[in-house]
Amino acid sequence: MGASSLRSLLLKTLSSSPPPSSHGFHSQTRSVAKVRLKWVKNRGLDHIIDTETDLKAACLLKDAIHRSSHGFLSSRFLSDKKKLLGLTVPVLRFLRRYPTLFHEFPHPQYSNLPCFKLTDTALLLHNQEQSIHDTHESDSVERLTRLLMMSQTRQIPFQALIPLKWDLGLPDNFIKDWIPKYPDRFRAVKRHDGLPCLSLARWDEELAVSQLQKNFEKGDPDDGVGSGSSHYRNFKKGRFLAFPMNFPRGYGAQKKVIAWMDEFQKLPYISPYEDSSEIEPLSDLMEKRVVGVLHEILSLTIHKKTKRNYLRHLREELNLPHKFTRIFTRYPGIFYLSLKCKTTSVVLKEGYRRAKLVEAHPLARIREKFYYVMRTGVMYRGKGLQELIYAKDNMGDDKGDGVDQDSEEDDEMEDEDSEEIATDFDSESDEE
Structure with missing residues (x-):
C-alpha cells in the first residue's frame, strides 16, 4: 500500500448507514457528524514502544533459556527467531548487547558454536518475577477469565x-x-x-464489569463519567458512559471535534461483556461498542498497549467488524497508533501520564528493573550482584528519559511492512 493510499485510509470519514433498527432501549441510527482527523505522532508514547520492544524480547529470551532442559540455547537455535521476538537486529547481536543478562560461552561439543545461558543477575530477576506471578496469580486468572468472557x-x-x-x-x-x-x-x-x-x-457475573464501569463507580471527574455516587451494579442498559479523552494538541479545541465527541459520548454504552449480536453492524452504537471492547482489552494489559495484529487475531471471537482497526485513528483522544520498531502498536492513552503508567502493576515494576539492568548493568559488573539489582530500588521517582508525552509533531503515516503473528517459540534445546 502506498503512502497516499494509507493516508486516505487514515483520513476516512464516517460513512452513512442503513435505516435505524432497535436494540431494545435505543435507536441505532447513524447521525454522528463527519470529522476528518490526521494521525499525529506522539514522541513520548513512541519512546515507550521503542524501549519496551527490547525489554519484551529480552524477557522472552530469558524465559526460553530458563525452560531449556540444558539451561542454555545455542545461536543456531536462536538465529531464526528475530521476527518472533519482534527485533529489528539479529538475535545474536541482541544477546551480546546485554552481557549482564546473557552469558556467552562455546558449546561443550562444538567449540565454534556460541551458546547463551542466564547470568546470576538474570536468574535473580527471574525469581523475583516468579514471586510476583505467584503472589498475584488470582489477579492474572481474572484477567484471562475476562478476556474469555468477552469472546x-x-x-x-x-x-x-x-x-x-x-x-x-x-x-x-x-x-x-x-x-x-x-x-x-x-x-x-x-x-x-x-x-x-x-x-x-x-x-462469572462478578467479573462482567468493564473498566469504564469501574471508573463510573469511582466517580473520577477527570474520567468524564459523572458523579459516580451509584455503584456500577446500578448502571442501567441504555445509559451513556463517556470515555476519557486526551486529544493531540490542537484537536481538543476544534468546535467540530467537540461536537462530534459530544454526540459520540452520549450514545448508550454497551458493555463488552454483553451480547452484541442484535446490534446493527454499521450503526453508531456498534462503533461505540467496538471502542468499548478495545478499551477493555487494553485496560486488561499490564502496559496498557499491545500489537494491532494480536487484536486482529481476536476479531471473530470478539465480534468486531472486518476493518475495526480504523477505530484507532478515528478516536485519537482514546487510542494512539505507533509505527515504531517496524510494527504497529496500539496504546490506551488514559493509561499514561507524561509517558509514565498511571497505575503500575507489580509486573511492570519488575520489568522496569529488568530494563534498568539492561540499560545500566554494565557499569555495575564489578560492584556486586546485589548492588546491581537493588540500585533501582534506592532510586527516587524516575524522572523519565526527558521525553514529554505531550510533545507531539504532525507526521503522516508511512507504509508498514506486513507482520506475522508472533507465537511463542518452542524453547526445547536443539543440542545434539
Whole structure:
C-alpha cells in the first residue's frame, strides 16, 4: 500500500448507514457528524514502544533459556527467531548487547558454536518475577477469565492467545498449570475446525464489569463519567458512559471535534461483556461498542498497549467488524497508533501520564528493573550482584528519559511492512 493510499485510509470519514433498527432501549441510527482527523505522532508514547520492544524480547529470551532442559540455547537455535521476538537486529547481536543478562560461552561439543545461558543477575530477576506471578496469580486468572468472557463463543484459540501472554502478564507456563489447577474456569477444547482453544468453563457475573464501569463507580471527574455516587451494579442498559479523552494538541479545541465527541459520548454504552449480536453492524452504537471492547482489552494489559495484529487475531471471537482497526485513528483522544520498531502498536492513552503508567502493576515494576539492568548493568559488573539489582530500588521517582508525552509533531503515516503473528517459540534445546 502506498503512502497516499494509507493516508486516505487514515483520513476516512464516517460513512452513512442503513435505516435505524432497535436494540431494545435505543435507536441505532447513524447521525454522528463527519470529522476528518490526521494521525499525529506522539514522541513520548513512541519512546515507550521503542524501549519496551527490547525489554519484551529480552524477557522472552530469558524465559526460553530458563525452560531449556540444558539451561542454555545455542545461536543456531536462536538465529531464526528475530521476527518472533519482534527485533529489528539479529538475535545474536541482541544477546551480546546485554552481557549482564546473557552469558556467552562455546558449546561443550562444538567449540565454534556460541551458546547463551542466564547470568546470576538474570536468574535473580527471574525469581523475583516468579514471586510476583505467584503472589498475584488470582489477579492474572481474572484477567484471562475476562478476556474469555468477552469472546462470543467463550473460547479463544491458543495460537491467538499465546502472543498476548506477555501483554496480559500471564506466567510462562500458564496453559499447562492453570487448566488442571482451575477446572472451574478453564478447559482445553477443540473448535469445530479442529483448532485447539482455551474455553471458559463457567461464567462469572462478578467479573462482567468493564473498566469504564469501574471508573463510573469511582466517580473520577477527570474520567468524564459523572458523579459516580451509584455503584456500577446500578448502571442501567441504555445509559451513556463517556470515555476519557486526551486529544493531540490542537484537536481538543476544534468546535467540530467537540461536537462530534459530544454526540459520540452520549450514545448508550454497551458493555463488552454483553451480547452484541442484535446490534446493527454499521450503526453508531456498534462503533461505540467496538471502542468499548478495545478499551477493555487494553485496560486488561499490564502496559496498557499491545500489537494491532494480536487484536486482529481476536476479531471473530470478539465480534468486531472486518476493518475495526480504523477505530484507532478515528478516536485519537482514546487510542494512539505507533509505527515504531517496524510494527504497529496500539496504546490506551488514559493509561499514561507524561509517558509514565498511571497505575503500575507489580509486573511492570519488575520489568522496569529488568530494563534498568539492561540499560545500566554494565557499569555495575564489578560492584556486586546485589548492588546491581537493588540500585533501582534506592532510586527516587524516575524522572523519565526527558521525553514529554505531550510533545507531539504532525507526521503522516508511512507504509508498514506486513507482520506475522508472533507465537511463542518452542524453547526445547536443539543440542545434539
